[in-house]
Amino acid sequence: MKNFIEELFYDNIKPQEKSIRRSDLCKEELQLLHEHEQHLLCNLPNELKSEFIEYADIWGIINGKTVLEGFTSGFKLGANFATDTFGDNKCLLKTFTEEK
Numbered sequence: 824m825k826n827f828i829e830e831l832f833y834d835n836i837k838p839q840e841k842s843i844r845r846s847d848l849c850k851e852e853l854q855l856l857h858e859h860e861q862h863l864l865c866n867l868p869n870e871l872k873s874e875f876i877e878y879a880d881i882w883g884i885i886n887g888k889t890v891l892e893g894f895t896s897g898f899k900l901g902a903n904f905a906t907d908t909f910g911d912n913k914c915l916l917k918t919f920t921e922e923k
Contacts, residue, residue, distance in 0.1 A: 828894070
């Protein structure tokens, strides 16, 4: 099993009964993105189509990693908040205040 926070992020652990689907959250934006992608794939020269697809794939990977990092950081901050509130004040708050 992967890291608990990653499992929660990837929706493999479902603390609620109903999950929000991405298409429900930004349906119009996804439709617009799909239309632009189709337009580009139909109109780009063949030698640029694979480069565009690779660009889109890499952007998706970067976006996924960035969202995961933000989710993980927020989850840890929330856990530290709970520890500070209900625990013995020995949480590692300096992790969030130090510059990287």
